[in-house]
Amino acid sequence: xxxxxxxxxxxxxxxxxxxxxxxxxxxxxxxxxxxxxxxxxxxxxxxxxxxxxxxxxxxxxxxxxxxxxxxxxxxxxxxxxxxxxxxxxxxxxxxxxxxxxxxxxxxxxxxxxxxxxxxxxxxxxxxxxxxxxxxxxxxxxxxxxxxxxxxxxxxxxxxxxxxxxxxxxxxxxxxxxxxxxxxxxxxxxxxxxxxxxxxxxxxxxxxxxxxxxxxxxxxxxxxxxxxxxxxxxxxxxxxxxxxxxxxxxxxxxxxxxxxxxxxxxxxxxxxxxxxxxxxxxxxxxxxxxxxxxxxxxxxxxxxxxxxxxxxxxxxxxxxxxxxxxxxxxxxxxxxxxxxxxxxxxxxxxxxxxxxxxxxxxxxxxxxxxxxxxxxxxxxxxxxxxxxxxxxxxxxxxxxxxxxxxxxxxxx
Amino acid sequence: xxxxxxxxxxxxxxxxxxxxxxxxxxxxxxxxxxxxxxxxxxxxxxxxxxxxxxxxxxxxxxxxxxxxxxxxxxxxxxxxxxxxxxxxxxxxxxxxxxxxxxxxxxxxxxxxxxxxxxxxxxxxxxxxxxxxxxxxxxxxxxxxxxxxxxxxxxxxxxxxxxxxxxxxxxxxxxxxxxxxxxxxxxxxxxxxxxxxxxxxxxxxxxxxxxxxxxxxxxxxxxxxxxxxxxxxxxxxxxxxxxxxxxxxxxxxxxxxxxxxxxxxxxxxxxxxxxxxxxxxxx
Amino acid sequence: xxxxxxxxxxxxxxxxxxxxxxxxxxxxxxxxxxxxxxxxxxxxxxxxxxxxxxxxxxxxxxxxxxxxxxxxxxxxxxxxxxxxxxxxxxxxxxxxxxxxxxxxxxxxxxxxxxxxxxxxxxxxxxxxxxxxxxxxxxxxxxxxxxxxxxxxxxxxxxxxxxxxxxxxxxxxxxxxxxxxxxxxxxxxxxxxxxxxxxxxxxxxxxxxxxxxxxxxxxxxxxxxxxxxxxxxxxxxxxxxxxxxxxxxxxxxxxxxxxxxxxxxxxxxxxxxxxxxxxxxxxxx
Numbered sequence: 001x002x003x004x005x006x007x008x009x010x011x012x013x014x015x016x017x018x019x020x021x022x023x024x025x026x027x028x029x030x031x032x033x034x035x036x037x038x039x040x041x042x043x044x045x046x047x048x049x050x051x052x053x054x055x056x057x058x059x060x061x062x063x064x065x066x067x068x069x070x071x072x073x074x075x076x077x078x079x080x081x082x083x084x085x086x087x088x089x090x091x092x093x094x095x096x097x098x099x100x101x102x103x104x105x106x107x108x109x110x111x112x113x114x115x116x117x118x119x120x121x122x123x124x125x126x127x128x129x130x131x132x133x134x135x136x137x138x139x140x141x142x143x144x145x146x147x148x149x150x151x152x153x154x155x156x157x158x159x160x161x162x163x164x165x166x167x168x169x170x171x172x173x174x175x176x177x178x179x180x181x182x183x184x185x186x187x188x189x190x191x192x193x194x195x196x197x198x199x200x201x202x203x204x205x206x207x208x209x210x211x212x213x214x215x216x217x218x219x220x221x222x223x224x225x226x227x228x229x230x231x232x233x234x235x236x237x238x239x240x241x242x243x244x245x246x247x248x249x250x251x252x253x254x255x256x257x258x259x260x261x262x263x264x265x266x267x268x269x270x271x272x273x274x275x276x277x278x279x280x281x282x283x284x285x286x287x288x289x290x291x292x293x294x295x296x297x298x299x300x301x302x303x304x305x306x307x308x309x310x311x312x313x314x315x316x317x318x319x320x321x322x323x324x325x326x327x328x329x330x331x332x333x334x335x336x337x338x339x340x341x342x343x344x345x346x347x348x349x350x351x352x353x354x355x356x357x358x359x360x361x362x363x364x365x366x367x368x369x370x371x372x373x374x375x376x377x378x379x380x381x382x383x384x385x386x387x388x389x390x391x392x393x394x395x396x397x398x399x400x401x402x403x404x405x406x407x408x409x410x411x
Numbered sequence: 412x413x414x415x416x417x418x419x420x421x422x423x424x425x426x427x428x429x430x431x432x433x434x435x436x437x438x439x440x441x442x443x444x445x446x447x448x449x450x451x452x453x454x455x456x457x458x459x460x461x462x463x464x465x466x467x468x469x470x471x472x473x474x475x476x477x478x479x480x481x482x483x484x485x486x487x488x489x490x491x492x493x494x495x496x497x498x499x500x501x502x503x504x505x506x507x508x509x510x511x512x513x514x515x516x517x518x519x520x521x522x523x524x525x526x527x528x529x530x531x532x533x534x535x536x537x538x539x540x541x542x543x544x545x546x547x548x549x550x551x552x553x554x555x556x557x558x559x560x561x562x563x564x565x566x567x568x569x570x571x572x573x574x575x576x577x578x579x580x581x582x583x584x585x586x587x588x589x590x591x592x593x594x595x596x597x598x599x600x601x602x603x604x605x606x607x608x609x610x611x612x613x614x615x616x617x618x619x620x621x622x623x624x625x626x627x628x629x630x631x632x633x634x635x636x637x638x639x640x641x642x643x644x645x646x647x648x649x650x651x652x653x654x655x656x657x658x659x660x661x662x663x664x665x666x667x668x669x670x671x672x673x674x675x676x677x678x679x680x681x682x683x684x685x686x687x688x689x690x691x692x693x
Numbered sequence: 694x695x696x697x698x699x700x701x702x703x704x705x706x707x708x709x710x711x712x713x714x715x716x717x718x719x720x721x722x723x724x725x726x727x728x729x730x731x732x733x734x735x736x737x738x739x740x741x742x743x744x745x746x747x748x749x750x751x752x753x754x755x756x757x758x759x760x761x762x763x764x765x766x767x768x769x770x771x772x773x774x775x776x777x778x779x780x781x782x783x784x785x786x787x788x789x790x791x792x793x794x795x796x797x798x799x800x801x802x803x804x805x806x807x808x809x810x811x812x813x814x815x816x817x818x819x820x821x822x823x824x825x826x827x828x829x830x831x832x833x834x835x836x837x838x839x840x841x842x843x844x845x846x847x848x849x850x851x852x853x854x855x856x857x858x859x860x861x862x863x864x865x866x867x868x869x870x871x872x873x874x875x876x877x878x879x880x881x882x883x884x885x886x887x888x889x890x891x892x893x894x895x896x897x898x899x900x901x902x903x904x905x906x907x908x909x910x911x912x913x914x915x916x917x918x919x920x921x922x923x924x925x926x927x928x929x930x931x932x933x934x935x936x937x938x939x940x941x942x943x944x945x946x947x948x949x950x951x952x953x954x955x956x957x958x959x960x961x962x963x964x965x966x967x968x969x970x971x972x973x974x975x976x977x
Contacts, residue, residue, distance in 0.1 A: 036652065037650070037651070037652040038652050039637075039648065040482075040648050041651045041652065042652075065635065066637075067631070068631065068647055068650075069652070070627075070647075071627075071628055071631050071632070073942040073943070074541065074628060074632065074942060075631065075632060077542065077732050077941075077942065077945070078541060078542055078545040078632055080732045080733055081542045081545065081546060081732050082545055082546050082549040082554075084549070084554075098943075098944070098945055099733065102731055102732075102733040102734055102945065103733060103734065104733040231817075232817065232834065232837035232926075233812075233816065233817070233836075233837065236836075236837055236922070236923070236925045236926050237923045237925065238812065238836055238837070238921065238922055238923065238925070239812060239816070243460050246458075246459075246460045247460050247461065258653040258654070259653060259654065261653075261654045262653075262654050262655065265459070265654060265655070265656055265657055265658075266458070266459050266460040266657060267458040267459065267460055267461065268455065268456050268457070268458065269458060270458070326653055327653075328653075374944070376943050376944070377944065384927050384928070387925070387926060387927050388927055391837070391838070391926055391927070392839075392927075426786075429781065429784075429786070430786075432781060433781065433782070433792045436778070436781075436796060436855075437792055437795040437796065439852065440795055440796050440797075440798050440799050440852070440855070440856060441795050441798050442810055443798070443799070443802040443806045443807055443809075443810045444798045444801075444802055446806070446809075446810060447802070447806055463813075463820070464813060506706050506707040506710065507707060509703045509704070509706065509707060510703060510704040510706070510707035510708065512703055513695070513699065513700035513701075513703045513704060514704070516695070517695040517697070517699070517700045518695075519695075519697035519700040519701075520697065522700070525704065525708075528716065529711065530905075531719075531958075532711065532715040532716060532719055533909050534909065534912075534957070534958045534961045534962075535715075535719045535722065535954060535955075535958060536913050536934045536937055536954050536957075538934070538937055538938050538941055538942070538950075539722045539937060539941065539950060539951050539954045540715070540718040540719055540721075540722050542732070542947065543717070543718035543719075543721035543722055544714055544718045546721075547713060547714065547717065547718065551713075562710065562713075562714065563710075563713075563714040564714075565710045566706070566707035566708075566710040566711055567711065567715065568711075568715070569906070571707060572902060572905070572906070573861075573902060576898040576899060576901065576902040577864075577868075577898075579898045580865065580868055580895070580898045580899075581868075590694070596695055596696070596699045596703075600703070607868070608868070610863070610864035610865075610867035610868060611864045611865075611868075613864065614860050614861060614863075614864040617860070618860075621800070621801065625803075664803065664806070668801060671801055672794060672801075675794055675797060676790060676794060679790050679793065681867075682863060682864070682867050
């Protein structure tokens with residue numbers, strides 16, 4: 001009685017198991033393409049590009065899958081562990097560097113040598129690790145300023161800051177007059193290179209952070225922090241700058257124009273008081289550009305088809321079409337020169353004006369992340385050190401020495 | 412007479428006091444829910460992230476719900492979620508309460524060892540077994556199928572432990588008298604023990620349902636076809652690559668919460684005080 | 694009486710599942726902890742190197758200290774306070790089911806919304822500091838200082854756990870025979886005494902359960918830290934499993950991350966052995 005019932009349960013379990021074994025039939029050349037959080041917003045666009053590619057290359061079929069950002073790492077790593085990486089994948093720069101260094105990706109300096117000079121050189125370099133580039137740059141965004149016209153007017157200013165010194169002076173007035181913040185310090189690893197302080201030497205072999213300029217910057221930040229100009233929550237990354245901007249707790253915020261409309265979503269009235277401006281350029285006159293990349297897995301069985309598709313996805317025509325759908329920029333020179341990008345010049349909408357300014361800023365844009373495998377760890381080291389200086393009164397010179405030592409240990 | 416009055420007044424004061432405590436506590440626990448609900452009812456011109464937050468929408472509208480309903484295949488996602496939930500609740504409830512029974516009530520060689528091994532699996536973080544589990548699923552050919560999501564959570568330490576503790580709480584006398592009546596092991600589990608731990612079964616079912624309903628990582632790792640996504644994963648599509656429509660996400664959150672609330676209330680009918688006394692008397 | 698073979702028959706289905714999806718994967722992970730596995734390259738056997746490195750670097754001790762402090766802040770409260778909440782709702786009153794549902798809400802709301810709302814509460818000019826200001830205290834820097842960050846996060850966990858653990862106690866209380874209470878009432882026991890002398894002793898299996906479960910949960914917590922503080926300020930709220938996650942999915946050091954997990958496992962094992970007395974008592 002008992003045995004019978006229990007074995008029935010086991011049997012039922014096995015039966016359900018066996019349902020899973022259903023094979024699938026593969027076509028001649030099939031490649032899989034993964035994107036990050038683009039569906040369903042850009043379904044029509046991506047499917048359109050794929051259809052055009054398949055029409056041009058009758059033997060190749062592209063399977064598109066969209067992966068939410070939130071699980072991108074887990075999805076990629078489990079797939080890799082089970083030998084099921086897609087042929088073509090959309091990767092952010094940090095993860096790309098890691099994968100490239102481990103030999104998981106195809107060397108694009110060789111595989112895409114024919115199209116290399118179509119892309120902006122400063123952006124092509126985003127996919128570089130140890131002297132080799134492992135991805136084609138896809139869409140890019142550079143950071144610029146969204147600012148609150150009302151708050152600035154109330155503090156007695158008729159426009160946003162244009163130099164670093166000015167931005168801190170304005171921050172002081174805003175804070176003392178209105179209790180509102182101006183400059184905030186979030187990603188110190190992007191602030192330092194704007195003033196010519198690079199975390200790592202150009203050859204990627206040693207730390208380059210411990211310079212007099214860096215010391216001066218650390219000391220200045222400490223001074224501003226002690227005046228109360230730098231809010232803890234944003235320094236520590238516990239609050240989102242865009243939310244504080246929407247709550248009118250900061251008067252300006254530097255981010256990509258594709259995110260400006262988030263303010264419209266959170267606080268429409270604040271968005272309508274907003275306008276866009278150039279990012280404050282440091283001594284090096286550079287702004288960081290965030291690059292989305294398309295890479296081909298070295299395990300791909302159809303590498304030629306995969307590289308072909310990667311090139312097609314990132315060509316001038318397809319990137320231009322993509323840029324027209326949202327406030328992103330193309331990484332291909334020809335597409336960026338399109339007159340479309342001058343259209344927002346006189347717009348009163350912050351995001352449209354921002355799109356125009358972003359395109360104008362392309363000449364200053366470069367990837368400011370260190371071109372080494374452990375870039376994530378290195379950035380954390382530097383950010384932790386500045387936090388120690390600001391929150392715990394660590395001596396700036398000692399902090400820089402420690403950062404230098406810790407970075408060298410990683411290289 | 413006077414004494415009776417005093418008692419009822421004391422009872423009234425007591426009742427008011429209890430409700431006061433309940434309401435005060437509830438005030439703290441519902442804030443996030445109220446914020447989500449209010450956000451989902453706000454129109455596009457209303458500020459969401461004001462500080463301090465505003466909870467009452469100026470012009471409440473159901474528009475966000477309408478948009479969510481029309482842009483996503485909610486009934487399909489809902490169906491997928493229900494299928495998963497049916498198995499992700501029933502399998503663990505049955506398998507864990509079967510396994511927990513001997514661990515709680517029988518004496519056999521290796522009992523402590525088995526229990527220790529089961530408990531030990533709880534100490535290992537899921538992030539570290541994720542890749543091994545995925546490889547096993549691949550080897551079993553379960554990727555892309557519902558079973559790939561259902562089987563890994565069909566039995567686990569948490570459920571076995573919960574049910575073991577429940578079975579352990581049953582007085583020995585009940586078991587003894589059943590043995591005298593000639594009850595065999597299966598009958599003991601099915602007709603004596605199982606009915607007595609209904610409140611725990613209800614608790615476990617609620618927890619399993621919530622886990623299944625809110626599962627995010629594993630459905631995304633296992634399913635290759637978006638048509639098989641359950642509701643919570645499908646609703647994640649409302650978060651765009653660049654801009655998230657907070658009102659729609661909030662409306663989606665509320666839609667996904669409704670079934671959980673229904674299940675919670677339904678299972679509460681097994682929370683009848685004194686389940687044992689009736690079992691003993693009956 | 695029961696036959697031993699029946700025991701195995703009852704356990705077989707669950708054990709098969711657990712073998713395939715918990716026990717074997719755990720051993721695979723244990724194996725990885727002796728290698729330099731990074732997913733993309735062939736794993737090389739490195740013996741105890743990972744363990745040696747972990748024990749040598751200060752980071753592990755830091756995250757272990759954080760994890761244990763957080764556990765000590767959270768578990769005692771979550772084992773005791775929900776008993777009172779359960780006692781409060783374990784009565785026949787109009788609307789009581791509704792209240793139970795409300796208390797359970799924090800478990801249902803996603804961690805993102807929890808982080809958002811509590812972020813507002815904890816802000817320097819947030820609700821909590823406003824309330825403290827009314828009684829002449831504060832402001833407290835809830836999440837932005839080393840000393841306060843873990844107690845603040847513990848507060849969020851406790852807020853979430855009240856309803857969760859309430860449910861187990863509630864289920865346990867359902868199983869207590871009403872006769873026992875009636876007998877006690879005849880002896881003139883007050884409500885308070887009834888709880889002390891009847892409810893608590895009879896809930897012992899449940900108390901053991903909540904102790905173990907809340908301990909496991911506390912020692913493995915990291916999503917809360919990830920969403921609310923990013924492990925900061927400067928690593929002050931980084932937990933062991935947070936470090937595991939970082940090493941595994943940011944740095945792809947799977948072998949190293951596994952080794953950290955098994956060191957945590959060893960720590961839990963030691964704690965269990967210390968607690969053996971409690972366990973023995975419970976099994977009597």
